[in-house]
Amino acid sequence: MSAGGSNVRRELIGANVALFALMLLGSVGYVVIEGWSWLDSLYMTFITLTTIGFSEVGKLSDLGRIFTIFLGLGGIGTVAFIATRSAQILINSNSLRRRQQAKMIERTKDHYILCGYGRIGSRIAADLAKRNVPFVIIEKAPNKLEQIVADEHLYIDGDAELEETLELAGIQRAKGLILTLPQDQANVFVTLVARELNENIFILARTDKIQNKRKLLRAGANTVVSPYEIGADRMAQVILQPTMDKFMDGVRQTEAMNLEEVKIEAGSPLDGVTLAGSQFRKHFDAIVVAIIDADTDAIAFNPKGDVALTPGDSLVVLGSAEMVQKLREEGCTSLETTR
16 A cells, blocks of 8 residues: 555544544534533534534524534535545545556466457356456446456456557457457457457457358458357257257266366377377376367367377367366476476
């Protein structure tokens, strides 16, 4: 806390003490001068200090009126001082939080930038936070910003379509950009700007209209997702393959087993060996569902034991969080990194 902030807080504490003293002084004064009860005197002091303007408790004497004048002057000054200092503390607190946010974002790298905090964006943010994946949100709607603050996420208050906003979010250092803005036109424009600022960034965009998918891809998006299309496919799967849908839903929701993607690094224990040669099930106990080739993006489902593993390949595995963590640390991480 800065010295200036400490002084303001001390002044605010002193002003509240002074206000309490005025309340006590006023109550005692009316009891002594007018002979009122303690409750009437406290009430008269309260409406005088707060300038509410209600009628007097009783007829005031000349001395009582003079006392009320000085009590009101003292009360108005004290209350005004408290209001001013309280506003100053609030402004300083918000300013401090923004500076802290900016410093944290400046230190963040290999993160994802999430544009839009609507129903889809907030769900994505919750999933990223659950997996401890670093991300920064860009949003400008006041009500959504309040929710972001409540959810304790890093954010930029600004327009995602502006270059300076993307730069503040660390577009040059980011690993990926996720576009969930409500309008397809905005997603297309942000894709164009982001691709110009960082030609290597992975861009995932949503679209509400299938016909706009090609526009987003031409603008530079790597992958375009339509929530309505996914929803329709899921509903069809529930009808056509209800048992399979229950299984997949169980895999998604259970904490015991998860489908995870793990990338093989160069120099790791799995680099250059086959699945059979690595004794995968014995060491890691997870199930290899598929292997995604690093060069061609070809997906080999249910791979055979003689498949060679190469750096950059991604293993899609089914296993518990402990199994996946062990695979990452002991199988797919470069030995140079672990030293």
